[in-house]
Every structure is written in C-alpha cells, then in structure tokens.
Amino acid sequence: MKIILTGEVAGLGTAGDVVEVKDGYARNYLLPRGAAIRWTKGGQKDVEQIRRGRKIREIATIEQANDVKSQIEGVTVRLKVRAGTGGRLFGSVTPADIVSAVKTAGGPDVDKRRIELTTPIKSLGTHRISVRLHPEVVANVGVHVESAK
CATH class of the missing domain: 3.10.430.100 (Ribosomal protein L9, C-terminal domain)
Incomplete structure (x- = not known):
C-alpha cells in the first residue's frame, strides 16, 4: 500500500515521504496512530504542505x-x-x-x-x-x- 507519512517513523522515513509498505502495517499501525495517510493523486498537494512545515521546523545542517x-x-x-x-x-x-x-x-x-x-x-x-x-x-x-x- 502506498502511504504519505505525516510524522517521523523510525526506519521508514520522515513527514512528507511517500512510501510503499505492507497493507497490514499501514491499516493496523500507521493509519490508526495518525502517522500516515493513504496516498491518492489529490493527496500529492498534502505532501507539499507537509514538506513545507517540516522544512520550517527542521535543522538543516x-x-x-x-x-x-x-x-x-x-x-x-x-x-x-x-x-x-x-x-x-x-x-x-x-x-x-x-x-x-x-x-x-x-x-x-x-x-x-x-x-x-x-x-x-x-x-x-x-x-x-x-x-x-x-x-x-x-x-x-x-x-x-x-x-x-
């Protein structure tokens, strides 16, 4: 299943990353905890917004x-x-x-x-x-x- 991470997940990625994970991991762990949302074509706009927010908060170097x-x-x-x-x-x-x-x-x-x-x-x-x-x-x-x- 393709998902968009909304927060940092150890070993998987950071907020705004689009990743492919097993269906059960997404349905039973990531989605209920709010750590990810399902990827859709319209969700690509959300990716840009999440990345902008991450860029403001992150330490660059x-x-x-x-x-x-x-x-x-x-x-x-x-x-x-x-x-x-x-x-x-x-x-x-x-x-x-x-x-x-x-x-x-x-x-x-x-x-x-x-x-x-x-x-x-x-x-x-x-x-x-x-x-x-x-x-x-x-x-x-x-x-x-x-x-x-």
Whole structure:
C-alpha cells in the first residue's frame, strides 16, 4: 500500500515521504496512530504542505545540529512535578514538559517530536533523555525530576 507519512517513523522515513509498505502495517499501525495517510493523486498537494512545515521546523545542517547539541547539553534541566510518597509521580513527564523545562533553563527551542523517551519517566531522580536533532546528531540531556512540595 502506498502511504504519505505525516510524522517521523523510525526506519521508514520522515513527514512528507511517500512510501510503499505492507497493507497490514499501514491499516493496523500507521493509519490508526495518525502517522500516515493513504496516498491518492489529490493527496500529492498534502505532501507539499507537509514538506513545507517540516522544512520550517527542521535543522538543516549537521553544523547547526552540533551547535544546538552543545547548547542543550550545556544546560541543567530541572523539572518540578507533583509526587507521592516513595518518589512516584502523579502521571508521568511528557516530551512537552521537557521542552518547556529546557526553554526555562535557557536552552534553545526544541520540537517535542525530537525527544525520544524509551521508557516513561514516572519517578523522581535524574533521567537521561535523547534528543534527535538531525539523523546523524543526537544530544543527551540529564533531566532532574524533583518534587514540587
């Protein structure tokens, strides 16, 4: 099945790419999650719009990505959240929370879709977060999650 990606899918492509995938993968995974739309002749206009939006948000060169990486890694990120006894959080820390904490700490603007959380953050302490700035550049950030009491 031919689809248009609306977001970045690891191992498949980025937003605006037209790719051919197996029918089951598209129907059961990509389409329900909103990561893709079906390709049609009229959908080609959507591809251009998605690519324009991606171009505005993306970091174009490796040099830019390395500059942003050094800025992010040079910032101490602290998040104050509500926690219960034993250090368990009420809910979890989201990528949007991390982006706002980086901005508050004096770091650069980062798209929340660039933050890669392998496991949800549901406890107090220091956690390592990866930020994929460019296909070849990944910044590692330490996020200190503290109780808001």
